[in-house]
Amino acid sequence: MSAGPEIERLIQLLSKLPGLGPRSARRASLSLLQKREQLMIPLADALAEAAEKISACSTCGNLDVTDPCAVCRDHRRDDSVICVVETVGDLWALERASAFRGRYHVLGGVLSALDGVGPEDLNVAGLIERAGREDVKEIILALNATVDGQTTAHFLADKLAEASVDITSLARGVPVGGELDYLDDGTLTAAFRSRRPA
Amino acid sequence: MSAGPEIERLIQLLSKLPGLGPRSARRASLSLLQKREQLMIPLADALAEAAEKISACSTCGNLDVTDPCAVCRDHRRDDSVICVVETVGDLWALERASAFRGRYHVLGGVLSALDGVGPEDLNVAGLIERAGREDVKEIILALNATVDGQTTAHFLADKLAEASVDITSLARGVPVGGELDYLDDGTLTAAFRSRRPA
Numbered sequence: 176m177s178a179g180p181e182i183e184r185l186i187q188l189l190s191k192l193p194g195l196g197p198r199s200a201r202r203a204s205l206s207l208l209q210k211r212e213q214l215m216i217p218l219a220d221a222l223a224e225a226a227e228k229i230s231a232c233s234t235c236g237n238l239d240v241t242d243p244c245a246v247c248r249d250h251r252r253d254d255s256v257i258c259v260v261e262t263v264g265d266l267w268a269l270e271r272a273s274a275f276r277g278r279y280h281v282l283g284g285v286l287s288a289l290d291g292v293g294p295e296d297l298n299v300a301g302l303i304e305r306a307g308r309e310d311v312k313e314i315i316l317a318l319n320a321t322v323d324g325q326t327t328a329h330f331l332a333d334k335l336a337e338a339s340v341d342i343t344s345l346a347r348g349v350p351v352g353g354e355l356d357y358l359d360d361g362t363l364t365a366a367f368r369s370r371r372p373a
Numbered sequence: 374m375s376a377g378p379e380i381e382r383l384i385q386l387l388s389k390l391p392g393l394g395p396r397s398a399r400r401a402s403l404s405l406l407q408k409r410e411q412l413m414i415p416l417a418d419a420l421a422e423a424a425e426k427i428s429a430c431s432t433c434g435n436l437d438v439t440d441p442c443a444v445c446r447d448h449r450r451d452d453s454v455i456c457v458v459e460t461v462g463d464l465w466a467l468e469r470a471s472a473f474r475g476r477y478h479v480l481g482g483v484l485s486a487l488d489g490v491g492p493e494d495l496n497v498a499g500l501i502e503r504a505g506r507e508d509v510k511e512i513i514l515a516l517n518a519t520v521d522g523q524t525t526a527h528f529l530a531d532k533l534a535e536a537s538v539d540i541t542s543l544a545r546g547v548p549v550g551g552e553l554d555y556l557d558d559g560t561l562t563a564a565f566r567s568r569r570p571a
Contacts, residue, residue, distance in 0.1 A: 179427075179437055179438050179439075179443065181419070181422055181423045181426055181427060181438055182423060182427065182436070184419050185416075185419045185420065185423050188412065188415055188416045188419050189390075189416070191408075191412055192387075192393075192401040192404060192405070192412075193397070193400045193401055193404050194392070194393060194397035194400060194401060195390075195392060195393065195401070199391070199392035201462070201465070202391050202392060202462065203390040203391055203392060203393070204423075205436075205460075205461060205462050205465075206390060206391050207390070207420065207423075208423065208427055208436050208461075209461075210389075211424050214386065214389055214390075215420055215423070215424045216420075216421070216424050217386055218383075218386045218387070218420055219417050219418075219420035219421040219424060220417075221379070221382050221383045221386050222383065222405065222413055222414075222416055222417035222420065223414070223417040223418075223421070224379055225379050225380060225383050225402075225405075225406065225413070226409050226413045226414050226417060228379055229377075229379060229380065229406055238380070238403075238406050239377055240377050240379055245377065262403070263403060263406075263407075264399070264400065264403050267399070267403075
């Protein structure tokens with residue numbers, strides 16, 4: 176490399192993005208330098224603007240330009256149901272699927288002994304406070320079906336036991352388009368156990 | 374998605390980077406928003422700085438903060454050899470390998486009837502001018518071993534025939550670590566034809 180510390184720094188920062196390694200970060204920075212007007216300057220501006228304007232919603236933890244966020248401000252949404260998700264990415268995925276019309280609560284991760292994540296590192300206090308509000312009837316624990324996700328769900332169910340709300344979790348079963356032959360035993364067992372009239 | 378046009382725009386710009394699709398661009402922008410101080414603001418600054426400072430060297434076409442670039446300014450390099458490469462990425466690859474201590478010339482692409490790239494779209498005139506200088510003894514055509522790369526090499530060899538320089542190209546053969554079983558016929562034939570005393 177002979178292009179000086181500016182490009183090295185750009186490559187180094189780009190390589191920290193998920194999905195980009197050192198090699199693809201080099202390709203990306205080269206592509207940026209060659210598309211200065213169409214891509215590099217707009218991207219620099221978009222990053223600076225987003226960094227300045229976007230913050231976490233103090234109610235649910237979603238990222239938005241306003242606080243409370245657009246989801247929390249939307250009067251058409253159902254105040255009686257709160258869907259608990261691990262990350263903002265999960266919230267976005269549910270919104271893309273238009274799967275849910277209530278409110279959200281972003282935990283900011285899951286409990287993990289291995290990674291040293293305890294209850295105090297997650298937004299648990301905010302959830303308990305919200306669950307105690309009069310109009311909340313149901314808390315959906317939409318955590319990942321991983322060991323850590325399920326541990327966290329159990330922990331939250333315990334913590335929320337005192338609030339007078341229904342606590343539910345997402346159904347387990349065969350995914351849409353899924354072939355039985357390729358599914359793991361746990362999913363098949365769960366799908367059998369929760370079978371329903373055809 | 375519910376996070377407003379700022380994030381959508383960021384995702385859309387990131388998805389134009391080579392190696393990032395819409396899905397990974399979404400993950401990347403989420404990761405950026407969550408690492409605002411460590412990653413997002415530094416990246417915005419690095420992009421803006423690079424866009425402002427870095428330009429193509431008017432001699433060789435390399436990208437650098439100075440013009441002429443660091444390679445062209447380096448007095449320890451050999452003025453008598455010019456290595457012609459397709460892109461700045463190729464130049465960086467050769468520099469990383471410390472394969473060459475002469476000067477470079479970046480064509481900016483290869484001739485391609487399919488993509489409508491003609492000689493006037495490449496930096497051919499600059500090369501012919503440089504090849505005519507007194508101290509230049511050899512031009513190495515380090516173009517990719519693709520059909521377009523080799524077409525371009527032939528075209529350049531023709532154009533440079535009048536200049537009193539040696540015109541060479543990179544050796545063809547078995548790559549380091551390459552297993553014969555996995556090599557294509559063309560490479561094996563070339564390696565046999567250029568065999569040398571062991």
